[in-house]
Amino acid sequence: MNCEQARERLGSYLYNEMSAPERRRLDAHLAGCVNCRHELETEQRFVSALARKMREISEDVTR
């Protein structure tokens, strides 16, 4: 897997929508690529913060 293919798959990885074999291939790429790891960490922080904020909004709306 190259960097371009890895980055295309980061969304599926973060939303836990990836098959186990595909996940293993991406993990193998990430283990050897510092740039893609950095990209994943940034995306991960964004998606986690977004999910937290969405929960807060949902609690406000449905209270």
Place this chain on the structure above:
Amino acid sequence: MQVAEVEAISVAGQPGEAHIGESVLIRAAQEQDHDAFEQLVRLYDRSVLRVAMNLLRSEDDARDAYQEVFLRVYRSLHSFRHQCSFHTWLYRIATNVCLDHLRRKSVRKEQALEEDGDGAAAGPLHTTAADRPESDPERVFAARDVSRRLQLALEQLSPKERLVFEMKHYEGLRLRVIGEMLSISEEAAKNCLFRGTRKLRAALEEVRQ
């Protein structure tokens, strides 16, 4: 997470018995037993209202949608064949009703913008995360009015993008299930989710800079 909550409403602690009970209720309601239909509504009414509130963000719209959902359920219950779970079937109706509401709202908003002579409805959403790899996600969300801006950004998504995004985040549903409910492929649901996420990120970052 929230999927468990949704399922808990349908199983009420005793999965086997509750499903048998639900199935009996559905069959009775299909044979015009109004009490059975009322019990079925009571079993799911909070779940439907919660979904509508999350998707439509307006109590009035959510209540309209809620009534429309159960009206559609009442009219089409005879066509339920017990081939999928009642919850999936009901949820499909609820999301379709909400999608119709969002589409109508979106058309009204576009018409209003056209009347105002404002063609820039898309705003800053054409930028992507890849354009700003140096940005700091925590700082984006630390802004004081981020909730309001996030809600505005959600309104900029297409109805389908927004529905997929919110079903994923609020209901914790798998993309395969979301696709089934919206009659689109899993791949299309995935594209909606990722495109929506990119647009939200771009919109939130754009305002901060």
